[in-house]
Amino acid sequence: MWTFLVTEIMFFGGMFMAYIAYRHAYPLAFAAASQKLNIILGAINTTVLICSSMTMAMAVHSAALGKKNLLILFLIATLLLGGVFLGIKGVEYHDKWVHHEVPGPNFEFEGADAQHAALYFSLYFGLTGLHASHMIIGAVILIILIVKASKNQFSAHWYTPVEMFGLYWHFVDIVWIFLFPLLYLIDPRK
Amino acid sequence: MSDHIVPVRVYWSVFITLLVMTVVTTSIAYIDLGPFNLLVAMTIAVFKATLVVLFFMHIKYSTNLTKAIVISGFVFLLVMVFFTMCDLLTRNITAPGR
Numbered sequence: 351m352w353t354f355l356v357t358e359i360m361f362f363g364g365m366f367m368a369y370i371a372y373r374h375a376y377p378l379a380f381a382a383a384s385q386k387l388n389i390i391l392g393a394i395n396t397t398v399l400i401c402s403s404m405t406m407a408m409a410v411h412s413a414a415l416g417k418k419n420l421l422i423l424f425l426i427a428t429l430l431l432g433g434v435f436l437g438i439k440g441v442e443y444h445d446k447w448v449h450h451e452v453p454g455p456n457f458e459f460e461g462a463d464a465q466h467a468a469l470y471f472s473l474y475f476g477l478t479g480l481h482a483s484h485m486i487i488g489a490v491i492l493i494i495l496i497v498k499a500s501k502n503q504f505s506a507h508w509y510t511p512v513e514m515f516g517l518y519w520h521f522v523d524i525v526w527i528f529l530f531p532l533l534y535l536i537d538p539r540k
Numbered sequence: 541m542s543d544h545i546v547p548v549r550v551y552w553s554v555f556i557t558l559l560v561m562t563v564v565t566t567s568i569a570y571i572d573l574g575p576f577n578l579l580v581a582m583t584i585a586v587f588k589a590t591l592v593v594l595f596f597m598h599i600k601y602s603t604n605l606t607k608a609i610v611i612s613g614f615v616f617l618l619v620m621v622f623f624t625m626c627d628l629l630t631r632n633i634t635a636p637g638r
Binding site for chain 2: 356401406407415
């Protein structure tokens, strides 16, 4: 599982590298564009994701102790928190759409360097989109785990799928831990 | 896989620390520290990620092989960033005709 996660580090790493390179090239456009993001929603989503990591850690813990009901409860909590995260992300995407901040023919930006602000938003949608797609895949696996747990397929002796999925979920949390400061906190808020 | 069972209070302490760090990093974003904003934000992010890897992902209690794989993943990420930036930061010096 860790070998897979290392390939995931490289998968996200390539996009992070693109972000670092372009931010280095156009720091002012990136700073101006980042002001358009809603820092409060970003912080709330960070908190939601940390909570879901906590419930996931507790789910693995319950599985290791063979507590089936607690395991199902914590898996459902993790799923719900993941849903809240994606919901808030959807609200943010909708705001970007309404305010013509999605790169493309309808992109509008009042700053000095609209072309490279569009580049920032392309990276924003690429990075958060890749992250959100990992969350959606995670939610599907969570549903499968909840079904399997309710069919008594896990015990204190064998709960490997729960443990492996826990690693995946925490990894997705770590990606967001870096995305939040890099996308939302670039420039001091005025 | 490790059979070590981490006490619940460890999870709670990590969880509380992560929440506090999120509040701290968000608050600091409203203060202009010049170039130190990036430094502080990234230091806090690395600290949070380390906590998640060590405790939520049980790496503190894992075998040396697992630790080596995790570290190699991040080391090679840094290798990529390091050499790409070596290239980008020196282009103005080395590009012919400048």
